[in-house]
Amino acid sequence: MSDFFDNAAKEWDTKHQRVAQAKAIAKIIEQTIPLTRATKALEFGCGTGLLGFNLIEKVGEMTFSDTSRGMLSEVENKLKISACTSAKIVDLNVAKIVDRYDLIFSSMVLHHIADHKQTIADLSQSLHPEGYLCICDLDKEDGLFHSKETVPHHGFERAEIKQEFQNSGLNVIHSCTGFVNRKIINGQEVDFPVFLLIGQKK
Numbered sequence: 001m002s003d004f005f006d007n008a009a010k011e012w013d014t015k016h017q018r019v020a021q022a023k024a025i026a027k028i029i030e031q032t033i034p035l036t037r038a039t040k041a042l043e044f045g046c047g048t049g050l051l052g053f054n055l056i057e058k059v060g061e062m063t064f065s066d067t068s069r070g071m072l073s074e075v076e077n078k079l080k081i082s083a084c085t086s087a088k089i090v091d092l093n094v095a096k097i098v099d100r101y102d103l104i105f106s107s108m109v110l111h112h113i114a115d116h117k118q119t120i121a122d123l124s125q126s127l128h129p130e131g132y133l134c135i136c137d138l139d140k141e142d143g144l145f146h147s148k149e150t151v152p153h154h155g156f157e158r159a160e161i162k163q164e165f166q167n168s169g170l171n172v173i174h175s176c177t178g179f180v181n182r183k184i185i186n187g188q189e190v191d192f193p194v195f196l197l198i199g200q201k202k
Helices: 002-014 016-032 050-058 069-082 116-125 158-167
Strands: 040-044 061-066 087-091 101-107 127-138 170-185 188-201
Touching (some): 016 101, 016 127, 050 061, 050 069, 061 069, 069 087, 127 158, 158 188
Parallel strands (some): 040 061, 061 087, 101 127
Antiparallel strands (some): 127 188
């Protein structure tokens, strides 16, 4: 799967819906969570950092993490261009998440991970008390969204992810449809809603 993302990295930001979704999700996060220059944030599965770069000026420190070296290379280039000095990059192929954060967010990543329950639990463990976890992903669908590639999950039922938040010591404080992706499939436009769940660590 990393090969797919490595090859797609340079053209990743050219897709209008990806850019629009990142902006929409970032706006909701800003409106829901008190972000300050003291906030230490992590984007898990950052890709090219589309979501993180929408929030980077609202927090004190941003860490971008991913398994795709191609994607991380794009993040590194963006950081050089912006001359940002308050950001870090973590290559999850060779390093683990060891720090604690006030905010962890992830967009369209969870459905690529087989053991999504353990991932939610691990991310919760990486939060400071009263820290926030934001998960953005596809609502349950019939597999059309990823018709050209194999993924472990074709989206999720929101109730399932809410339960996993609770199992991992998180109180769900916000739940909404954050964006609606649209694709033309067999000549017809099909909607793929994307949920945003925000939990606060107990």
